[in-house]
Amino acid sequence: MSITRRDFVSGVAMGGTALSLSPLEAAAKGLLPSHALGPDYYPPALTGIRGSTDAAFAAAHALAREGKRFAAPKQSPESDYDLVVVGGGISGLSAAYFFRRQHGPESRILILENHDDFGGHARRNEFTVDGRAMIGYGGSQTLDTPSAYSPEASGLLKALRFNLDGFYEYFDQDFFSSRGMKPGIYFDEPTFGRRALVDNMLEGDGLSEEAVLAAVRAMPLSEADQNAFLTLFATEDDLLPGQSLAEKEALLRNISYLDFLKQYADMTDGVCAVLQDTFLPMLGVGWEAASAWEALEYEFPGTRGLGFEAKQVREEPYIHHFPDGNASVARALVRELIPGAIPGSTMEDLVLAKANYLALDSEKNPVRLRLNSTAVNVTHDERGERVGITYVNNGNRYLARGRHVVLACYNNIIPYLCPEIPRAQADALRYATKIPFVLGSFAIRNWQAFADSGYRMMYSPGDVMFKRLSLDFPVSMGGYEYSQSPDQPTVITAWYSPTARGLDSRTQYRAGRAKMLGMSYMDFEQDIVGHLNGMLGPYGFDAERDLAAITLNRWAHGYAYEFEGVGLPAQYNRFNGPHIAGRAQMGRISIANSDSEAYAYVDGAIDAAYRAVSEQLAAT
Numbered sequence: 125m126s127i128t129r130r131d132f133v134s135g136v137a138m139g140g141t142a143l144s145l146s147p148l149e150a151a152a153k154g155l156l157p158s159h160a161l162g163p164d165y166y167p168p169a170l171t172g173i174r175g176s177t178d179a180a181f182a183a184a185h186a187l188a189r190e191g192k193r194f195a196a197p198k199q200s201p202e203s204d205y206d207l208v209v210v211g212g213g214i215s216g217l218s219a220a221y222f223f224r225r226q227h228g229p230e231s232r233i234l235i236l237e238n239h240d241d242f243g244g245h246a247r248r249n250e251f252t253v254d255g256r257a258m259i260g261y262g263g264s265q266t267l268d269t270p271s272a273y274s275p276e277a278s279g280l281l282k283a284l285r286f287n288l289d290g291f292y293e294y295f296d297q298d299f300f301s302s303r304g305m306k307p308g309i310y311f312d313e314p315t316f317g318r319r320a321l322v323d324n325m326l327e328g329d330g331l332s333e334e335a336v337l338a339a340v341r342a343m344p345l346s347e348a349d350q351n352a353f354l355t356l357f358a359t360e361d362d363l364l365p366g367q368s369l370a371e372k373e374a375l376l377r378n379i380s381y382l383d384f385l386k387q388y389a390d391m392t393d394g395v396c397a398v399l400q401d402t403f404l405p406m407l408g409v410g411w412e413a414a415s416a417w418e419a420l421e422y423e424f425p426g427t428r429g430l431g432f433e434a435k436q437v438r439e440e441p442y443i444h445h446f447p448d449g450n451a452s453v454a455r456a457l458v459r460e461l462i463p464g465a466i467p468g469s470t471m472e473d474l475v476l477a478k479a480n481y482l483a484l485d486s487e488k489n490p491v492r493l494r495l496n497s498t499a500v501n502v503t504h505d506e507r508g509e510r511v512g513i514t515y516v517n518n519g520n521r522y523l524a525r526g527r528h529v530v531l532a533c534y535n536n537i538i539p540y541l542c543p544e545i546p547r548a549q550a551d552a553l554r555y556a557t558k559i560p561f562v563l564g565s566f567a568i569r570n571w572q573a574f575a576d577s578g579y580r581m582m583y584s585p586g587d588v589m590f591k592r593l594s595l596d597f598p599v600s601m602g603g604y605e606y607s608q609s610p611d612q613p614t615v616i617t618a619w620y621s622p623t624a625r626g627l628d629s630r631t632q633y634r635a636g637r638a639k640m641l642g643m644s645y646m647d648f649e650q651d652i653v654g655h656l657n658g659m660l661g662p663y664g665f666d667a668e669r670d671l672a673a674i675t676l677n678r679w680a681h682g683y684a685y686e687f688e689g690v691g692l693p694a695q696y697n698r699f700n701g702p703h704i705a706g707r708a709q710m711g712r713i714s715i716a717n718s719d720s721e722a723y724a725y726v727d728g729a730i731d732a733a734y735r736a737v738s739e740q741l742a743a744t
Contacts, residue, residue, distance in 0.1 A: 159494060159517055165481045167241035168248040168448075173645050175247065175262060175562075175677040180239045183498040183516040188540045194500040196514045200523035205232045207740075208513050208526035210499040210541070212237030213244020214264070214450065214726055215716045216532030217457035218280060218733035220491060223528070224461065226741055233461075233491045234524055236515050238498035238533075242484070243454035245679055246726075251567040253613040253672040259475070259604060260565035260596060260615040261449025262677030268725055269440050276734040277727040284456040286471045288444055291599075295443035296606070299598035300580045308579035309343075309398070310659045315586030316344040319658060324583055325357060326402055326425075349394030356389055360429040363388040372430055376417040378691050381424065384416035389426045398585045399425075404621045405592055407688050408559035408636075413629045415690045445597045447475055447604055450726055455479065461491040475602030497522075502529060502541045504711055511712050528712050528740040532733065534558060534681050535706055535719035545710060552706035556685035556719060557630050560637040564590060564618035566652065567673040571595060573665035575610040582659060589651040590618040593659075613672065618652070629689030637680045648676055684718035684728070698723045707732075714739045 167174075186192040207223045209216045212235045220233050241247065247262030270281065270288055281288070300306075307327035311320040323339040325331050331339070336357060340350050363384075364372050376384065382400065385391035400410040403422070407414045420427040423434065446452035452474045459466040459474070464483040468474060484493040494517065501514040511529045515522055531538055536557060539550035574580060574595055581594035596615040600606045607614035622636035622643075652674060653667040687696040695701075698721055707720035716736035721728035 159485060159497075161481050161484075161495070163482065166479075167481075168250045168479075171251075171673045171675045173648075173676045173678055174249075175239075175245075176680045177240065177678075179496070180498075181680065183500055184238065184537055187500050188537060194514050194516065194521055196501065196512055196523045197521050200525070202522070202524055203232075204510065204525045204527065205234045206526065207231060207233045207528045207530065208511070208524050209233065209235045209530045209532055210502065210513065211235075211244065211532030211717065212239075212242040212493055212495070213532060213717075213729065214246055214454055214457070215718060215729035215733045216244070216530065217242070217454055217461065218730045219530040219532055219716050219737050220461055221280065221283075221457055222276075222734050222737040223530075223741070224491065226737065230490055234526070235491070235493045236497040236499055236513070236524070237493065237495050240496055242458060242493055242495065243451050245682065246450040246454045247677055248448040248451035248455070249565040249615075249675045249677070251565075251613075251615065251673050251675075253567050253569060256607075256613045258567060258607075258613060258615050259447040260567075260617065260675070261447075261451060261563075262565060262675065263563055263679060263682075264450035264453075264726065265445065266442060266449065266597075267444035267453075268442065270444055270727075271440050273727045274731050277730040280730055281453075284453070284460060284471075285469065286456070290471065290601070291443045291445070292441075294599050294601035295441075295445060296598040296600070297441060297443060299606070300595075303575065304578055305575065305580040306578060307581045307583070308577070309339075310582045310584045310586075311344050312584065312586040312588060312655070312658050318344045319662075320344050321577060321579065321582070321659065324581075326399075326583075327581070343398070345394045345398070349392050352390070352392045353395050353398070356385070356391060356395060356425045359389075359426065362429045362431060363426060364430060369431060372432075373417065373694070376420055376430075377415055377694060379416050380690050381411040381414060381416045381419040383412075384419070385426055391426075401585060401591045401621075401623075402583060404623075405561075405619045407629070408561060408621045408683060409623055409629045409632050409688070410625070412625065413627065413632055413690065414688060415692075418688065445599055447597075447599050447601070447606075453726060458484070458493065462486075462489055462493060464489075465493075470602075472602035475604045499533070499541055501543070502531065502713060503544060504713075508711055526712075527744075528714075530714050530716050530733070530736045530740070532716045532736075535703070535715070535717065536681070538706075538715065542710065542713065549706060549708055549710075552702040552704075555702035555706070556722065557633045557637075558681040558685060558719065559633050559683035559688075559724075560622055560640050560680050561682045562620040562622075562640065562648070562679070563677040564616075564620065564648075564652070565675040565677065566616040566618060566656075566671060567613060568616060569613050569670045569672050570611050571607065571614045572610040573660040573663040573670075576663040577660060584655070584659070588655045589620045589648065590655060591621070592619040593617075593655070620648075628691075630685070633685075640678065641680055645676070649674060684722060684724040686722055686724060696722075698728070709739045709743070712740065712743070 245263030249260040251258045307324035309324045313319040322342045497517040499515045513524045535553045598606045622640040624632045624635035703722045707715040714736035716732040718729045
């Protein structure tokens with residue numbers, strides 16, 4: 125059954141007239157009553173532009189960009205809560221969990237989430253293609269090195285009944301290698317004059333010298349560029365001879381990786397063009413705005429002989445991945461907090477469990493999760509004994525009151541939410557900016573072209589939006605089976621970072637965010653179709669025939685900022701920097717989010733939640 129462009133934009137997998145509209149549009153048309161969700165409400169199955177939709181940030185942009193002020197309604201029929209959490213991502217849900225555990229199971233908790241689904245960046249994508257149900261992830265990807273988690277984060281996963289050892293069985297680490305499939309580099313014809321798909325020697329799969337030579341010689345580059353690339357890849361020379369390690373570090377922190385390659389390795393523009401965007405999924409900018417020190421930390425070519433101790437090799441494989449990524453962490457927390465929301469009791473049965481969205485905001489439960497609700501004012505009462513939270517839901521203003529509040533939203537919005545915040549703290553919160561990106565989930569009818577090409581993942585240095593495309597992680601668990609045969613449907617994940625060349629990293633993130641929000645679905649679709657056809661067309665792929673559905677998880681405020689960039693103070697890290705002053709407790713208001721940890725990982729979000737709740741309960 126063919127799918128039209130209109131289907132892509134509206135959301136092909138979800139029935140119900142109201143569900144193809146934004147919550148604001150649906151309310152205006154009388155299709156959804158205030159706070160209520162329709163019986164067919166099921167966001168994971170929506171396609172098109174997802175993540176931060178226009179409706180999700182409309183009220184927040186009116187507050188922060190336009191200076192609009194939202195007065196609290198004069199009447200509020202809602203009774204007070206012990207805790208109100210602003211933000212229903214992993215940090216916000218964890219805050220509710222820790223508060224309930226320490227304050228008591230009868231604690232009344234309200235969680236306000238501005239998006240139409242919970243989990244924040246831990247987003248679940250679902251597809252049905254040719255009768256096969258498939259699951260993908262739309263943001264937060266994997267539990268990275270859980271053996272290094274704090275006692276609080278490890279304890280939470282244990283309380284959620286996560287059997288981390290089970291992933292050694294569920295994640296097939298030999299799936300692609302046993303099929304002869306490797307990472308590749310795709311050179312598109314419009315950029316490089318001819319197309320080429322070659323082995324990617326930068327991904328650490330241990331290519332032989334002969335394979336590296338063959339790959340480089342197949343690149344559509346001049347012979348001089350090819351020779352320079354081979355020299356750079358092979359060298360273990362010290363490119364900064366005569367300098368002490370301290371002098372080298374100072375230089376590397378204050379020069380971009382591309383400038384380092386040009387000035388100290390005599391690299392050509394052609395080589396730099398190939399390397400420029402190799403680390404976009406981690407940094408959100410190209411190497412022209414990321415430091416050579418960051419390249420050293422990840423052992424990029426040209427840095428291996430500088431004399432620094434090699435970064436410790438990961439002892440724990442990168443396998444702790446649910447089919448929906450870390451959405452399962454969020455789902456497990458919701459199951460723990462709200463009876464009837466998600467069935468089951470184990471890590472495995474989370475995978476196929478269907479969330480009951482009608483149960484999220486039931487007055488029968490002490491914990492309530494209210495979607496499509498954007499906080500616009502958070503202020504203490506005159507006695508400082510309660511906090512009033514004005515929020516917008518379906519275009520209407522409401523007021524909730526809490527004895528304690530945890531702000532598990534973005535740092536940048538907090539100064540606008542809290543008019544009583546000290547100026548110095550507001551400035552500290554504004555220092556960083558979140559990294560924008562789009563994570564695409566593309567359902568395809570088969571992956572035969574990937575198998576025939578011999579590549580499972582492709583990096584594209586040319587003029588394409590999605591610089592990295594890969595077949596999804598081979599995870600089978602809880603009755604869900606990863607596609608075992610190339611003639612079966614599967615999911616491709618793809619990464620787009622909106623860059624703005626010539627600017628420093630933080631300015632790029634802001635400019636990139638504006639650029640991304642100005643793009644339409646059709647802008648993305650045109651790029652996706654052309655990219656896939658150009659890359660895999662010679663192996664039989666036809667996007668019109670084989671591309672079944674597109675979900676674009678758009679995160680205008682994505683990764684937490686971890687001090688990426690050139691010329692930043694060496695002492696800034698997760699444990700020292702402006703974010704420490706920014707997250708200071710404000711009476712009955714505490715801050716918990718990955719921004720407050722300057723650490724864009726699940727355990728950072730959980731640790732922040734534990735800290736915020738501990739602050740609040742220690743003060744009472």
